[in-house]
Amino acid sequence: MTDPDILGAYRFDRANDPSAGTPLALVRPTTTAEVQTVVRWCAATATPIVTRGTGTSLSGGSTAVDGAVTLSTEKMRNLTVDRATRTAVAQPGLLNAEVKAAAAEQGLWYPPDPSSFEICSIGGNVATNAGGLCCVKYGVTTDYVLGLQVVLADGRALRLGGKQLKDSAGLPLTKLFVGSEGLLGIVTEVTLRLLPPQAPACTVVGSFASVHAASRAVLAVTSQIRPAMLEFMDSVSINAVEDMLSMGLDRSAGALLVAQSDAPGPAGVAEVELIERAFADCGAGEVFSTSDAVESEMFTQARRAAIPAVERLGSLLLEDVGVPLPELPALIDGVAAIAADNKVTISVIAHAGDGNTHPLIVHDPSDVDETARANRAFGQIMDLAIELGGTITGEHGVGRLKRGWLRDQVGDDVMDLTATIKAALDPAGILNPGVLL
Amino acid sequence: MTDPDILGAYRFDRANDPSAGTPLALVRPTTTAEVQTVVRWCAATATPIVTRGTGTSLSGGSTAVDGAVTLSTEKMRNLTVDRATRTAVAQPGLLNAEVKAAAAEQGLWYPPDPSSFEICSIGGNVATNAGGLCCVKYGVTTDYVLGLQVVLADGRALRLGGKQLKDSAGLPLTKLFVGSEGLLGIVTEVTLRLLPPQAPACTVVGSFASVHAASRAVLAVTSQIRPAMLEFMDSVSINAVEDMLSMGLDRSAGALLVAQSDAPGPAGVAEVELIERAFADCGAGEVFSTSDAVESEMFTQARRAAIPAVERLGSLLLEDVGVPLPELPALIDGVAAIAADNKVTISVIAHAGDGNTHPLIVHDPSDVDETARANRAFGQIMDLAIELGGTITGEHGVGRLKRGWLRDQVGDDVMDLTATIKAALDPAGILNPGVLL
Incomplete structure (x- = not known):
């Protein structure tokens, strides 16, 4: 596709790099075989390729380059969830949120949760080894990738790894591609490990007079336990989020910490008390705890909204x-x-x-x-x-x-x-x- | 070192490959710089190098090769545990058990637990991406490697990764070396992620008339929960272990399953009940549960002893x-x-x-x-x-x-x-x- 209006929409990603080029052409393959055809043509004509998921890169990873084909994975959207092996096999164009939702339908959980999870693609997550809020306890994307299908620069398609949980056969090539930012091949399918659903979490919110006090409180928690989430917002972001969402955040706070424990039963109670005490010991003005899922999600959403909210400034x-x-x-x-x-x-x-x-x-x-x-x-x-x-x-x-x-x-x-x-x-x-x- | 008696002791590993060669020479460096010196000499003289930890490879990974230098890491035994970052920095010659013990002294836990953990080296664990009993829930070696120091084939020493928990800077080279079986470089230091201590586990042991019934029971458990351990022994191994340890295992059983749950509180109780029910539903003749740490360790030891016990046959x-x-x-x-x-x-x-x-x-x-x-x-x-x-x-x-x-x-x-x-x-x-x- 070479319609200039359409190509224009594929120049930038969320890094908004002013030096972005314009794609030579846009291709939107649906299968591994189609990706191979594109790569073979590009290899034969020495044409560079920029692979793009949903264009949410914050570091310019999918910014268009003059003279390069932009290969968008947006139409590669097949997904199967296998309950017996607790795995999902996904094409790269699916949103992280769609993988999470499909896993949840089978009573399973895909943990990695970039703040952009509702708009970022799973292929982009693999390319950057994306993290998120829960990875303080549950790890990052690479920890969930069991297998890949990858198209190499010469057009060959490889299958790496698979549904087996342990595999020491050969060089760890699956891991080499996760986080390689599209430099070594184009991921056309990913096999993901899923977990049993996360236990309900309790949320503890602490407001601090200074960012320094809050950062000391972080260490006071992490030196003792591994929380399921421990997020930080400063005064600018608190006020920007409050301007956007009007959710009643404390505008006078110098910093806010939002922590979660998902340990079940008495262990969870102990973790929540430990977090509350650590916050108070480090001078938190107010500490609020809740086990209500809606309230918890509200604070998590506040944190996730911080980038778009501050962007309004x-x-x-x-x-x-x-x-x-x-x-x-x-x-x-x-x-x-x-x-x-x-x-x-x-x-x-x-x-x-x-x-x-x-x-x-x-x-x-x-x-x-x-x-x-x-x-x-x-x-x-x-x-x-x-x-x-x-x-x-x-x-x-x-x-x-x-x-x-x-x-x-x-x-x-x-x-x-x-x-x-x-x-x-x-x-x-x-x-x-x-x-x- | 070229004393034939000493070289003879470095020919074989636990694979006992009859075609093992004899080392040209044995070197036992203590530092990265010494490893670099050895590698540079070998590179200059086109002499191959076999890197060896404690020689517990079961696949011949450290079997000597005629004409090759054997580089033993046995004297590379420095270890520091950093509580603040929950990391250990270890030289490769330390035993897995020594890393575990040092972590435990600081109230922390290094999970990967090959059955040979008391005699295998952490460097060998990294080379093979070793697993163990708890990795059904806690993952394998690569999941705990945050950083490496590696000597390349030309003698250069690289530092990869570090103590930070998340790092997407550059190709995922740390991961490329974990599990690469010494083909790409010699690991001279490893930075390991540690966890808070494991919660006390409950153990459920089921004896089954047939291996087939036991393997069905495995699926009945894993399709519902993720146990902290789920080990299988057949009749031959049960009897071999009983011959060696006389611990009162049921010699008439066709197969034994040893499962653990380390979920705290009511969640653990629910998991134990689920495992007991799954075992019974799949025809277990006897199901025994215990929350006693000594009894639990006894059954785990029985499973770990299986290879040496069967080896007596x-x-x-x-x-x-x-x-x-x-x-x-x-x-x-x-x-x-x-x-x-x-x-x-x-x-x-x-x-x-x-x-x-x-x-x-x-x-x-x-x-x-x-x-x-x-x-x-x-x-x-x-x-x-x-x-x-x-x-x-x-x-x-x-x-x-x-x-x-x-x-x-x-x-x-x-x-x-x-x-x-x-x-x-x-x-x-x-x-x-x-x-x-």
Whole structure:
């Protein structure tokens, strides 16, 4: 498809990179065989391919490239759930929420839950090894991928892994493709491990005078238990969410923590009490607990709404930096200093329980000076995370936006190895050019 | 070290491959830098290297090769446990049990538990992506590896990942090395994720008239809950263990299932009742439940002792085949048929809850005809697992013994990709030659 109006709709993803190109053509295959046909044509003509799910990448992973075919997986939507093996076999274009819903219909649970789960594709989740809110206890996408079908850069289709829960036969190639951001092949089918349903969770919400107090409370919890969720919102995001949703959040709070325990029975009661005590000990002004599912979901939704809510204040540069947990207060303090230095608003929200934070740098793209300061802050925050022994991306992927910082994090030798593997699997470099390397 | 007596002790691993070679030399480095020195010398002289932990490989992964240096990690034994990040940083020569014990001292838990956990090295666990008894609920080694230090075939040392729980920066190289059986690099340090301690478990033991009834009971449990353990022993192994340990197992049983639930409070009670009911419904003659830790450990020990106990009956060819759970009865029935056809004793023990079985083919190596029949059965069982959509190895690795069957399982294209990656990372093929490829 080469209709300019339609191609225009496939230029950007949620990173809104102003330097996005325009697809040479858009293809929307429905089967692995059709993907193979596209890849073979591209290989024969040395045409690059950008693979795109629903275009929710926050790091420019699916931004169009001039001269490249955009391969959208949006029509690859087959899904079967097998109760006997507790697995789902999904094509990549399905939404995460659709996989969750289909699993739930069979009394099962697919845990990974990016905040965008209602609009992001499972293929994109696999490409970035996506996380979410519950992964502090339940792990990330790779922990649920048992098997893949992948089309390589030369058009061959491979089956890797399968429904068996344990498999040590051969190199761990399934794992190599999860999180490889479309550089090594195009995932056309994924076999996912499902769990028994999550037990009902109790939610504890604490409001704190400062982000520093809240970040200390995170450590007070995580040094003792592994909660099922432990989310962080700062004052800017609290007020932005309240502006959008009017749900009665405490606008005067410096920070809010939303924790959950899903341990059943007395163990859950003990966890909730421990969280309440940790919050109070770290100076929480108010601590509210509920076992009501509707109330719990309301607070989770508040956290999930934070990115779109803060986006109403201006354009965002979206960070995804993570640090080992003891460095969390240092990271949060450091981000505040970077905001002050650069005179920009940076709202911090975080999957605090696993040290993964999303500083959101607000700026007006028509203000050249502010945009320059925002961009400087964007780099400084990644530099800080690297200094603290952390990562420039916990769950969104490097994409095109963070490519300049990857070498600083992983070093020359790891970049060499990355290039070696890329060259071995995609010698002509046609798959997702501009990402990572 | 080139003393022939000492070299002789490093020829074999627990696979007892009669075609084992003799090491050219034995090196026992203590640091990453020393490993680099060895690898650089080997690279310069085109000398192959066999990396060896404690030599407990059941698939010949650390069997010596004529003309190759054997690099033993036995002296690489540093270990630190960090409570704040719930991680352990271990050198590869430590025993799995030592990592567990150090974690426990800090009130933490390292779950993966191969039956050989008291004698196998953590480096070997990483090389094979080792499993164990609790992985039906808690996953396998790769699920706990957050970071690695690896020496590549050219002598460079890389740091991959780290203590952060989530990291999507770059290709998932950490995961590529876990389970790669020493083909791509030598792991010199591993950062492991630890969990809060496991809750006390209740154990349910069921004895069944037939292996078929027991395998149906496995499905009756796993289709409803995810137990913390679900182990299977057949009549041969029950009697062999009873001969060795005299613990009062029911010698007349056709099969025994040992299940555990570690769900706390009422949820655990419900799980135990469900397991008891499932066992009874599938015809268990006797069902015994206990929440006593000592009694529970006794039954777990019985299962762990099965391989050494059956080994007293003769030499063993050790299988590690796995199938999707619904195929478990077909696999177990098929193994019985293969035993009858080949007139050999095959004892089946299994991590039944995840479909991973260990048929043990008993034979007398001095009986040429019986050995030939045992070898034929060894191949037929792997063929059967492949036919049933399963794997030739769930947790032991392909090593040297199962190399001939890997292509049948994964296909030509996956073998090509495996060779491509091996050639890209180790072009001279000096690392662990004869394994996988």
